[in-house]
Amino acid sequence: MDENTEYYWCELCGHVYRRTTWEANGNRCPNCGADLQYAHPWEEIRALNPRYPATPVVGREYTMYGGA
Numbered sequence: 292m293d294e295n296t297e298y299y300w301c302e303l304c305g306h307v308y309r310r311t312t313w314e315a316n317g318n319r320c321p322n323c324g325a326d327l328q329y330a331h332p333w334e335e336i337r338a339l340n341p342r343y344p345a346t347p348v349v350g351r352e353y354t355m356y357g358g359a
C-alpha cells in the first residue's frame with residue numbers, strides 16, 4: 292500500500308482507479324478483482340511512459356509500455 296499515490300494501475304487488467312476506490316473494494320481492483328500485489332502507483336507507470344498524463348483517466352485502460 293502506497294499512501295502517497297492517488298491512483299493505482301492494475302497489472303492484470305491495465306485499468307486505473309483511485310486508491311480510495313481500491314480500498315472501498317476491499318483492497319482489490321474494482322475492474323477485475325486483483326489484489327494489491329498487482330497494484331502499482333500511477334507514478335511508477337508514468338515513469339515508464341513519459342507521455343502518459345500526470346492525472347490518469349479513471350477507469351481507462353493503459354498498457355504498461357504504451358506511452359513511451
Ligand SMILES: [Zn+2]
Nearest residue numbers: 301304320323
Ligand atoms: Zn484489474
